[in-house]
Amino acid sequence: MELRHLRYFDAVAETLNFTRAAERLHITQSTLSHQIRQLEDELGTPLFDRGGKQVRMTEAGEILRSHMTPALERIDLGLQALRGPAGAITGCIRLGTTPSFNTRMVPQCVATLLNSYPGIQVCVEELAAGQILKRLRSGHLDLAVAYPPGEGSELWFEPLYKEELRLVVGIRHPLARRRRVRMAELHNVRMVLLPSQFLTRKLLDDCFAQASAQPVVVAQLNSVAPMIELIRQTELAGIITETAVSQTADLRVIPLEDPTPVRTPGMLWPKGATHPPVLKHFAEIIRRAAGTAA
Structure with missing residues (x-):
């Protein structure tokens, strides 16, 4: 098993679409499908259910992702750390959220991120759900903690808990x-x-x-x-x-x-967007906080 196999698996797990995942990885869809098959053969179990119109993760795929995502986060952060100390990592994360999450959970997650990356800036906008969707679509937000966007949306929604x-x-x-x-x-x-x-x-x-x-x-x-x-x-x-x-x-x-x-809260972000390591790390912080809240 090679690191690229896990990155390919992560891209398909995030998009649940081989075409979009291949575009994000800048490889052909046939190459991506072949690499995923190699990973499944090595593990001895299918990771995705390709039947029907929509790709879905199998139970084995869900288990692998739950353990693999934090590991990839740490690898990306380690590679970034080689280029400079955490305090030297700068940038701005723009997060949208509805009022209920901005009372306790979001401040807790922002505090955890800033403790690791004091050079990062986080801009949190407390908005109604409709405003969040508009600002995500227009590129004015990188990520949101809100509710399902409805059918036919160009936004990805990852449920966190009920x-x-x-x-x-x-x-x-x-x-x-x-x-x-x-x-x-x-x-x-x-x-x-x-x-x-x-x-x-x-x-x-x-x-x-x-x-x-x-x-x-x-x-x-x-x-x-x-x-x-x-x-x-x-x-x-x-x-x-x-x-x-x-x-x-x-x-x-x-x-x-x-x-x-x-209600079913979750994370929202634009489909096809490129996520820098720090944003991925922030998303993992939110997942852990949601697991505590569930």
């Missing part, structure tokens, strides 16, 4: 002592929510409609941290992702049901 949204109230709220709350019980409850341009708000509106509930939305804030503070200082209720808020002495975080609002 998360529930939960009811958040102050300790004096009438629902504060409940272990679970049905969506129907939020009818006429005074609430603070994200504005309607956010996908999370659209998800919640669909859940309210399924439960035939109409909350009284008296405040709309486009950032999660102010929402949490407003809930803390009033008797308003809010619905916030469980990864963005922790249960404290003055707040209660309560599961919702019938239906339970569930």
Whole structure:
């Protein structure tokens, strides 16, 4: 097994398209297919399911990638380190994210990256999902932590985990002592929510409609941290992702049901984009943080 085999495998695993992977690697598709076959023969197991219209990784492929990606990251970083110390590595990573991830997870990931690369600059933009997609397509963002872009998108989406949204109230709220709350019980409850341009708000509106509930939305804030503070200082209720808020002495975080609002966060980036080693390392930091949050 040679390093090039692993790089070829990584390119196909990332794009799930032999044609695009070959273009990225600047080799022919037939050469790439032959090299992948060599790797599969050596390992004694198929890594990709080529049946149907879409290439998919097999279970063996998933296992290999989960162990191989960090190793390739370290190899790339080691090669880069030979050209200069970590502090000499410069550049700017432009990350887009929605409010819930910018409360805890994204700052944690940025801190981890900057501890390794003090010369790197990170520009984080907190945006609605639609704005994130536009800025990725226009080349104004390198990477985003958000939600699936929908069918037919020219963006790649890598799911990270599934998360529930939960009811958040102050300790004096009438629902504060409940272990679970049905969506129907939020009818006429005074609430603070994200504005309607956010996908999370659209998800919640669909859940309210399924439960035939109409909350009284008296405040709309486009950032999660102010929402949490407003809930803390009033008797308003809010619905916030469980990864963005922790249960404290003055707040209660309560599961919702019938239906339970569930989202699938992930990483987004333009198809065919070239990822420098530092950006790949940052993506791996996000994967590890997501694994902790899941």
